[in-house]
Amino acid sequence: xxxxxxxxxxxxxxxxxxxxxxxxxxxxxxxxxxxxxxxxxxxxxxxxxxxxxxxxxxxxxxxxxxxxxxxxxxxxxxxxxxxxxxxxxxxxxxxxxxxxxxxxxxxxxxxxxxxxxxxxxxxxxxxxxxxxxxxxxxxxxxxxxxxxxxxxxxxxxxxxxxxxxxxxxxxxxxxxxxxxxxxxxxxxxxxxxxxxxxxxxxxxxxxxxxxxxxxxxxxxxxxxxxxxxxxxxxxxxxxxxxxxxxx
Amino acid sequence: xxxxxxxxxxxxxxxxxxxxxxxxxxxxxxxxxxxxxxxxxxxxxxxxxxxxxxxxxxxxxxxxxxxxxxxxxxxxxxxxxxxxxxxxxxxxxxxxxxxxxxxxxxxxxxxxxxxxxxxxxxxxxxxxxxxxxxxxxxxxxxxxxxxxxxxxxxxxxxxxxxxxxxxxxxxxxxxxxxxxxxxxxxxxxxxxxxxxxxxxxxxxxxxxxxxxxxxxxxxxxxxxxxxxxxxxxxxxxxxxxxxxxxx
Numbered sequence: 100x101x102x103x104x105x106x107x108x109x110x111x112x113x114x115x116x117x118x119x120x121x122x123x124x125x126x127x128x129x130x131x132x133x134x135x136x137x138x139x140x141x142x143x144x145x146x147x148x149x150x151x152x153x154x155x156x157x158x159x160x161x162x163x164x165x166x167x168x169x170x171x172x173x174x175x176x177x178x179x180x181x182x183x184x185x186x187x188x189x190x191x192x193x194x195x196x197x198x199x200x201x202x203x204x205x206x207x208x209x210x211x212x213x214x215x216x217x218x219x220x221x222x223x224x225x226x227x228x229x230x231x232x233x234x235x236x237x238x239x240x241x242x243x244x245x246x247x248x249x250x251x252x253x254x255x256x257x258x259x260x261x262x263x264x265x266x267x268x269x270x271x272x273x274x275x276x277x278x279x280x281x282x283x284x285x286x287x288x289x290x291x292x293x294x295x296x297x298x299x300x301x302x303x304x305x306x307x308x309x310x311x312x313x314x315x316x317x318x319x320x321x322x323x324x325x326x327x328x329x330x331x332x333x334x335x336x337x338x339x340x341x342x343x344x345x346x
Numbered sequence: 347x348x349x350x351x352x353x354x355x356x357x358x359x360x361x362x363x364x365x366x367x368x369x370x371x372x373x374x375x376x377x378x379x380x381x382x383x384x385x386x387x388x389x390x391x392x393x394x395x396x397x398x399x400x401x402x403x404x405x406x407x408x409x410x411x412x413x414x415x416x417x418x419x420x421x422x423x424x425x426x427x428x429x430x431x432x433x434x435x436x437x438x439x440x441x442x443x444x445x446x447x448x449x450x451x452x453x454x455x456x457x458x459x460x461x462x463x464x465x466x467x468x469x470x471x472x473x474x475x476x477x478x479x480x481x482x483x484x485x486x487x488x489x490x491x492x493x494x495x496x497x498x499x500x501x502x503x504x505x506x507x508x509x510x511x512x513x514x515x516x517x518x519x520x521x522x523x524x525x526x527x528x529x530x531x532x533x534x535x536x537x538x539x540x541x542x543x544x545x546x547x548x549x550x551x552x553x554x555x556x557x558x559x560x561x562x563x564x565x566x567x568x569x570x571x572x573x574x575x576x577x578x579x580x581x582x583x584x585x586x587x588x589x590x591x592x593x
Contacts, residue, residue: 115553117387118520119377120566123370126392130366140364142399145373145390148551152389175531176552177539207532217535236556252556273365284422285454288464292424304395305423306362309483309499319367 102323105138105270108160111145112153112171112181113251124253125170129260136264137272138166148172153184161188161246166267168260171251173240175217181248182241186225189243195222199230199239206237224248232262273302274328275321278335282342283307283314290342291318294334298322301331349570352385352517355407358392359400359418359428360498371500372417376507383511384519385413395419400431408435408493413514415507418498420487422464428495429488433472436490442469446477446486453484471495479509520549521575522568525582529589530554530561537589538565541581545569548578 109129115121126143133140141164146152153172160167172181186193199222207214221238231240231247233255240249240259249259280287284307295303301322308315318335322328356376362368373390380387388411393399400419407414419428433440446469454461468485478487478494480502487496487506496506527534531554542550548569555562565582569575 111390114549114551115566116373117377117390118522118568119374119381119387120522121553122374126363127366127369130364134366140366141394143358143364143390143392147388174552174554175535177535177542178551179531212532215532215536217539218532220535221532236561252554254556275365275367284426285459285462285465285468288422288424288467289462292464295424302361304361304425305421306368307421307499309501314483319362321365 102271106141106164107138107166108142108164110156110169114148116145125256137269148178150180150184154188157188167246169248170256175220182223189225191225193223196224231259234258271323273321276332278318280316280318280339290338298331301327349518353388353411354385354413355389355411357403357416361394363392372503384516395425397427397431401435404435414493416495417503422467429470436472438472440470443471478506481505518570520568523579525565527563527565527586537585545578548574
């Protein structure tokens, strides 16, 4: 069986993250979902609300990865420039999408609210984009090419992503297993490196933890088959047992 | 008075963030510190443990921003490849730094611990780099050119950053003020955009909040002089008051 690799990148658009005002809560969520469905998240970028910066980041990422997921900047205010920036990246016009316009117009009419110019902005998207449904607050995200454009508010981002996930091609999942190790990296670094060399198709990571003046490590193996994972974990477990016996 | 602009980018090196295993806690900290000292954090990238990806990200970022801060990948295990990758980016050799080597050697000797090959790895850095002291666990980070290379473990990253901050050139701080607004973006989008147009040197952001089925917003003005900030905040406050009066 040949493992199928599907990759993704995330682009977070927002001065508020870079200024420290808002602490990101979307990276971890996307990373968890991607790992669960078998897509390798390979890169994340956070850029400010600048049309050129957004467009060039989108173009760099969409050329390199299977999928790009963006968050932020699709609301109705002047600093919401994602639709324009993505249109620029794809070289297409940014216009009112007729279906989105009618849906929003009808919604505000039903609620006896004015369909303001600001609200109309939420119907703008690159010509040719498909909608990503927004069950929380109606105004849709959109997909154009391999780029999925979603909201930055975590509750809306998560709901939009739930709608996107079933449409994605997925690859062979990276299975993972963790071995807790009571030794620091200086002790295990040598033997763990040998195990990595013996298992080139398995990704072995060492994550140092520091608590109350002591170092310990979480050793994580990731592989695309259960057999490969089990083989690496057996060697890591044996290494930890051997170190305990001689400690 | 001309505002002095100093910029920075952050590069996070680590598969563990991209896989979702570890949730990042360093972006928010760096963003807060940069805002506090008057450096504009303009971009963040997270890349995997791949030498070419790290080197090309470092080169892209160091050419564009005043400072680059990296976290992760400077420990003693096989997956700690940051020193090699940064050396590659700068086109210099990665070697044992004599001062770091002696310091670590002495430390392990004093603690009656073997100075293993893995531990020796922590003394490797690009030729010509300066140390960044590590008061938590001794093994230093390093600075080469405008790139500051620090640990990913939050307690160590924070301690290293504390040592770096006094060495940085800082710019005119972005002062900020927040106006809480009980209206959603669809209501305020139009008038807020007009205020932004009238205050081109002030960055006005609208951050939608969604709670229990209701939208409200935090309106944040950021400027490099108190006068500019006060003028924008006065207009935003008047706008909110006017909307309340007619609601």
